[in-house]
Amino acid sequence: MPGRTDGLITLGVADALWVELTADSAVPTAPGAFTCSPARARVGYVLLGGHVVGTVRASGGRWGVPEVEVRRAAAELNAVGMDRQDLVRIGPFRGAPRQERNEETPLRWRQRIMGELRELGGPEQAARPEVGRPYPLAGIDWRQMLVEQTRDGSQRTWWLPRAAVRLLDAAEHAATQWVQAARTRQASAGAAVTEQPSRLRQARDADGPQTTSPQGSATSPRPYDKELEGQLYSVLSRKPGISRKVAGWACAVCHTTPAAVLDHCHEHGYVRAPVCQSCNTQERPDHLYSNDIRVANRYRRLFHTDTDDWLRHWHRCPGCRARTTLPLPHLAAWTAHIACRSLRPTHRASRGREPCGVLRVSWTGSWQAPRSCLLTVAVDFCPSGEHRVLARVPYRDAVERFGAWLAETVPAVAAAAGPDRLDGLPAQFRPVIADTSGEDQALF
Structure with a gap:
């Protein structure tokens, strides 16, 4: 192979080889993974999917x-399956900080995609190579998978398949681990390097090729084993270094x-487990209002294919x-999706x-007053123009x-x-949803 020496290939040859090896992958790739x-x-280092390749x-x-x-890395990517209908929202989110992009900043793929879409005027312009071409991330061509959705005729949101999101999350984690390992090696070797005569350093460099990748120093995330069970999120999230600790675990749902992030129950305040961004997005209810979800x-x-994993979580x-x-x-969503499934009309x-x-589904009242806590299941966007109420289910009946x-x-x-199983529970739960019945009570 031209450009090959002692098992090494130049960056240009590596670009071509990467595209050739992943031509049949479910995840689209693009040239420029090594040079752009x-x-x-x-x-x-260079990122290829979730794989770190040392240069x-x-x-x-x-x-x-x-x-x-x-x-x-190509073999690992080719083994990834992808459902293009299983989408995860990647932005834009209100209040998301903008990040400066330079060679010293570790990969933050969400911010990079959002920045390029804003600069290029959306996915239509991003798909045109002649207009300020955005580059692939971790060897993945996200432009071919990006989906734009518009709500209320004005607000645009951008989505990627869940498999691609997980790959990019893994790439971001791998880059962070590599940088931390490299800094540790540099700090430990700093004193010895300063004392070494310059002629010895020059002789060492002239001996032959040297790698800048700290092989074997990055650690794989460890499985979560209930280490945070029973702890309150409000307390744990304020502890210094918790973000670094969370990044050391594998996602407790997809593994x-x-x-x-730390997923937690917003009603009782307890930490559930550390999860990846993809699973956290899938778990989050789609609130229209504080007491109304789609x-x-x-x-x-x-509630069907992955029921066991999610209920345990x-x-x-x-x-x-x-x-x-x-x-x-979630109880409201379950009631609409399972308990009222037979009532939903078809066209x-x-x-x-x-x-x-x-x-x-919308709800009013309080769980403490069963007659006032009511779940209302309705149908929106009916093709025939109807907006019908399917059922009104009391909270206790739903439970x-x-x-x-x-x-x-x-x-x-x-x-x-x-x-x-009430050991250690507080006497009163934190009220998070205001009571609408006027009886000065609250849900949970």
Whole structure:
């Protein structure tokens, strides 16, 4: 192969090899992974998916990478499956800080994508190479996967497939680990380097190629083993160094991506577990208002294909586990998606019949006063122009139905829950949703 020396290939050859090896991958890739910003070849590494490839500078001053590492990264990417309908919102979010982009800043892929989309005027312009071409991130061509959605005719949001989000999250974590390991090595070797005569350093550089990658120094995220169980988020989130500690765990839900945030129950205040951004986005209810949520298609995964994992995760909160229920927004979504499924009308479509519109649930009152706490399940965006109310379910009835469904669907989770698991719970839960019945009570 031209450009190959002692197992190393030049950056230009590596670009071509990467595209060739990943031509049939479900995740689209693009040239420029080694030679275009934000590739960090001269800093000492290049990201390919979630894989860190260390760069090598030969005596002639040319940069190269081990061919075997490029092939290994390509094989890992080719093994990734991707559902283009399973989307995760990546922005824009209000209050998100802008980040300066330069060669010394570790990868922050969300900020980079948002910055490029704003500069180029949206995904339509970003897809045109002649207009200030944005570069791939971690060897992945995000332009081919980006989806834009517009709400209310004005607010634009941008989405990527969940598999791509997890890959980019893994790449960001790997870059952070590499930088931390490199700084540790430099600090420990600093004193010895300052004492070494300059002629010895020159002789060492002339001996041959040297790698700037601290091979083997980056550690893989460890599995989460209930280390934070029973702790309050309001207390734990204020402890110094907690973000660094969270990044050391693997996501407690998908188990494949480094954790990025602490998921917690907003009603009882307890930490559930460290999770990745992708799982945290999927778990978050789609609030329209503080007491109104839209039941999107993703609830099909939460309550069908991945039910066991998600119910175990939600019941990591001692409050929800003791009450054998879910936080109110999730309970509302479950009621609409499962308990009221038979009531949802259908319409004729090209392939048989499809469910009518989009489900929405709102609630009023307090769980402490069963007659006033009421869940209202309705249909929005009906093709025939209707907006019908499907059911009004009292809170206590919804809890009882959920308990029966839980015992039948996931017996192991149901067996670990119940009113006898009350050790360590506070006498009063933190009220987070104002009571609308005028009786000066609150939900949870």
